[in-house]
Amino acid sequence: MSLLGGQARQLRLALLQAPDHSLGRVVAMLDGLQDRSVIDQVLDSVRPRLRRLAPARPLRLSRLLFLPLDTVIDPPSGWRPGSQRIPRSAIAPIADLVSATLPRLAEEIAAAALGHSHEDHAVVAALGARLWPAAGVLAHTQMPRGWVAAGLPASAAAPVLGLCTAIWRHAVPLWQARAAALAGTTDALALARAALAPLVAEGAGPLAAGLTLLLRASLTPGQVATLAASLSAQIHPLAERELTSMLAENAAAVAAATTAGEMAKAAALLARRLADLDVSDNAAVREARRRQAATLRRDTSQSCHAHFAGALVERLLMPAATAAAGPPAEDAVVTMLESAARDLRRLEAVGRRLGQESTFDSTLRDAVAQLRRLAATPGGLERIDIARLIEILAGPEAALATLEPAKPEPAKLEPAIAQR
Amino acid sequence: MLNMRSTVEGFAANLPERQASFAERGCAVSFTAPMLSGARLRRVSCGPAEIVLPALSGRGVYVMGWDACLLHCAPSLHDRQLWDRIASHERPTPALVRAAAREVARGGYAGRAAKAAVLVAIRQQEAVRDALRNSLAARLRPIGPGAAELVAPMVAILAQTGTGPGQLSDCEPSAAMPQAIVALEAFCGSIAAWSQVARTPTEQRGAAILLGAARLTLLLADASLQALWCLVADLLDRLVRGEARQEEVLPLLAELASRVEWVLDGWSMIETLWAAAGPAGRGAVLPEVVSLLPVPPLETEHWPGARPDWDTLLRTRRLVRPSPAWGSGSQVDLAERNEGLRCLAP
Numbered sequence: 077m078s079l080l081g082g083q084a085r086q087l088r089l090a091l092l093q094a095p096d097h098s099l100g101r102v103v104a105m106l107d108g109l110q111d112r113s114v115i116d117q118v119l120d121s122v123r124p125r126l127r128r129l130a131p132a133r134p135l136r137l138s139r140l141l142f143l144p145l146d147t148v149i150d151p152p153s154g155w156r157p158g159s160q161r162i163p164r165s166a167i168a169p170i171a172d173l174v175s176a177t178l179p180r181l182a183e184e185i186a187a188a189a190l191g192h193s194h195e196d197h198a199v200v201a202a203l204g205a206r207l208w209p210a211a212g213v214l215a216h217t218q219m220p221r222g223w224v225a226a227g228l229p230a231s232a233a234a235p236v237l238g239l240c241t242a243i244w245r246h247a248v249p250l251w252q253a254r255a256a257a258l259a260g261t262t263d264a265l266a267l268a269r270a271a272l273a274p275l276v277a278e279g280a281g282p283l284a285a286g287l288t289l290l291l292r293a294s295l296t297p298g299q300v301a302t303l304a305a306s307l308s309a310q311i312h313p314l315a316e317r318e319l320t321s322m323l324a325e326n327a328a329a330v331a332a333a334t335t336a337g338e339m340a341k342a343a344a345l346l347a348r349r350l351a352d353l354d355v356s357d358n359a360a361v362r363e364a365r366r367r368q369a370a371t372l373r374r375d376t377s378q379s380c381h382a383h384f385a386g387a388l389v390e391r392l393l394m395p396a397a398t399a400a401a402g403p404p405a406e407d408a409v410v411t412m413l414e415s416a417a418r419d420l421r422r423l424e425a426v427g428r429r430l431g432q433e434s435t436f437d438s439t440l441r442d443a444v445a446q447l448r449r450l451a452a453t454p455g456g457l458e459r460i461d462i463a464r465l466i467e468i469l470a471g472p473e474a475a476l477a478t479l480e481p482a483k484p485e486p487a488k489l490e491p492a493i494a495q496r
Numbered sequence: 497m498l499n500m501r502s503t504v505e506g507f508a509a510n511l512p513e514r515q516a517s518f519a520e521r522g523c524a525v526s527f528t529a530p531m532l533s534g535a536r537l538r539r540v541s542c543g544p545a546e547i548v549l550p551a552l553s554g555r556g557v558y559v560m561g562w563d564a565c566l567l568h569c570a571p572s573l574h575d576r577q578l579w580d581r582i583a584s585h586e587r588p589t590p591a592l593v594r595a596a597a598r599e600v601a602r603g604g605y606a607g608r609a610a611k612a613a614v615l616v617a618i619r620q621q622e623a624v625r626d627a628l629r630n631s632l633a634a635r636l637r638p639i640g641p642g643a644a645e646l647v648a649p650m651v652a653i654l655a656q657t658g659t660g661p662g663q664l665s666d667c668e669p670s671a672a673m674p675q676a677i678v679a680l681e682a683f684c685g686s687i688a689a690w691s692q693v694a695r696t697p698t699e700q701r702g703a704a705i706l707l708g709a710a711r712l713t714l715l716l717a718d719a720s721l722q723a724l725w726c727l728v729a730d731l732l733d734r735l736v737r738g739e740a741r742q743e744e745v746l747p748l749l750a751e752l753a754s755r756v757e758w759v760l761d762g763w764s765m766i767e768t769l770w771a772a773a774g775p776a777g778r779g780a781v782l783p784e785v786v787s788l789l790p791v792p793p794l795e796t797e798h799w800p801g802a803r804p805d806w807d808t809l810l811r812t813r814r815l816v817r818p819s820p821a822w823g824s825g826s827q828v829d830l831a832e833r834n835e836g837l838r839c840l841a842p
Contacts, residue, residue, distance in 0.1 A: 407608040421828050460604040463573060472572050
């Protein structure tokens with residue numbers, strides 16, 4: 077498929093305007109196309125949203141090949157030669173080179189990957205274990221076909237290919253360490269050390285690429301950055317820079333979230349990552365990290381509370397009042413209200429962890445009071461429906477009074493200690 | 497979470513892994529609060545009702561009174577209603593607890609979906625009762641006016657177990673206990689298949705323990721159910737021929753029917769947890785599932801039939817670090833999950 081300039085522009089515009097739920101479907105359709113040369117450019121405009129939504133993408137040879145390098149891939153317009161990073165436009169020529177050099181393996185991998193996505197972790201690990209080490213022994217003096225046609229300088233081919241092959245040689249332990257980092261298993265740090273240590277001999281570029289991969293997967297990135305600095309003093313500034321930038325991106329993802337559930341998830345990840353920043357032998361580093369953590373906590377908890385207060389009214393209190401004023405509510409309506417209340421509770425729990433406890437208390441107290449007033453004349457909602465909304469939002473103690481109208485009590489919030 | 501962890505550790509009790517009797521082991525209660533997942537209710541001697549919870553460490557249990565649960569385990573509205581209905585029974589049984597749980601869910605305390613699922617289950621149970629009532633009435637008609645007095649209590653006793661395929665009627669709807677045995681067989685199949693793709697030695701060991709426990713339980717449950725069905729057929733014949741007295745029949749039936757219920761008690765939670773986790777989540781749910789294993793008490797050693805080797809299984813269980821989910825999961829997610837389980841096993 078090739079697109080004329082006007083068609084590409086129209087498609088790009090359509091993608092930019094597409095709601096989240098449609099975007100995933102459109103991207104899945106585009107992923108099914110064989111020729112991705114133009115599609116990649118079209119997708120560049122929505123990549124930040126794709127990163128946030130993380131739809132499952134088909135597992136092709138090129139995607140599998142570059143999964144361990146995912147965090148050092150730049151859009152062609154942002155890539156600079158000598159940056160120890162990889163331009164996205166280099167993926168197709170390099171993948172073609174691997175296919176041409178290892179035709180049988182490439183065919184087997186393509187067949188085995190059919191129908192799987194990059195989220196099928198076991199398949200990625202198994203196929204990667206066959207592909208990456210084999211690709212790691214490619215001679216990086218070769219010029220991939222289509223390199224110059226992709227707008228890349230010929231002089232950049234060897235360094236980019238060199239970075240790729242260095243990572244592929246160590247990709248199997250790196251991928252294992254990444255899986256452990258994502259899951260937060262107890263052996264995550266030991267696996268990270270085992271994966272990063274051999275990369276020191278490969279040079280700063282591969283070490284930085286390996287470090288970035290693990291850092292961005294880790295639930296304890298502070299420890300990973302400290303570990304990297306202990307392996308190579310040279311990598312220390314980059315590790316701290318990468319850590320700072322990743323946390324700032326995490327905070328931005330919280331602020332950009334459009335639903336309470338999505339924001340709770342993003343904020344929980346940030347809170348988890350901020351919790352381990354103090355781990356460093358270097359006092360100056362510790363202090364700098366502490367300052368950044370305090371700023372991010374304050375800003376993010378404010379974002380969380382602002383969203384919580386708005387969504388509470390829009391997604392719960394107003395729909396509940398509407399349902400209570402109408403005919404007996406359908407099960408689907410009550411289920412939707414409960415789902416909104418759960419998302420709000422998740423957001424409130426993580427928002428409290430980051431700060432703003434008293435502000436959340438006050439907002440929650442008002443919401444419970446409003447729901448209790450609804451319970452006095454429940455109408456379309458049953459009293460138990462409203463009690464359950466209060467229970468989900470503020471705990472069973474706060475909901476009890478709703479079921480005992482004869483003995484009303486002042487709004488009481490349970491401490492929600494289990495969430496912290 | 498850390499506070500809760502240290503507080504509940506104060507209730508740790510070093511009870512034997514195999515209790516002496518089912519009454520000491522307690523009945524599984526389908527509470528929805530995350531910290532009460534896998535709880536059992538028991539009343540030892542004349543003491544107050546107690547809650548027995550799997551310990552976070554994977555070894556031993558916590559034994560708490562309800563006041564302590566209110567303080568430390570945040571029971572849900574549903575759980576409080578359920579406790580009010582079951583705590584006062586002198587001899588709580590799985591059937592009593594299940595009936596109470598259905599009543600509470602019917603009141604909407606576990607959400608609309610659980611309420612709908614319970615209404616369907618109650619209708620199914622009523623269909624079994626009606627069919628059983630008709631079949632027993634027809635079978636016992638020859639014994640005269642005393643038949644009517646016998647039918648109602650027999651229906652109450654046999655409503656969960658049925659009387660066996662083709663015993664009284666060819667088209668009797670399947671009762672809960674035979675269905676539970678089929679579900680446990682299906683669970684065995686699922687575990688066996690999953691163990692083939694289990695990635696780590698801990699997962700493989702956990703799967704082997706679950707499969708072993710499920711198979712041993714199946715043997716026991718199946719033998720108890722078959723014995724009951726044989727007894728029903730035999731007693732009905734003897735009653736009709738006037739060779740058995742009515743006052744002897746009911747205690748015998750009640751004893752055997754309760755055995756099946758006790759043996760299978762707690763497995764539906766395990767099966768639904770496993771099913772709800774889906775293939776991708778099974779490794780993660782395994783420690784919790786292993787922590788909930790209903791181990792038959794020593795009293796089953798005196799039952800007729802083979803003596804399964806539970807001790808070996810329990811020794812192996814210590815190696816997989818069983819652990820309840822509330823030690824690490826989000827409380828909101830776990831509460832939602834537990835209510836979802838009520839829909840799968842109403």
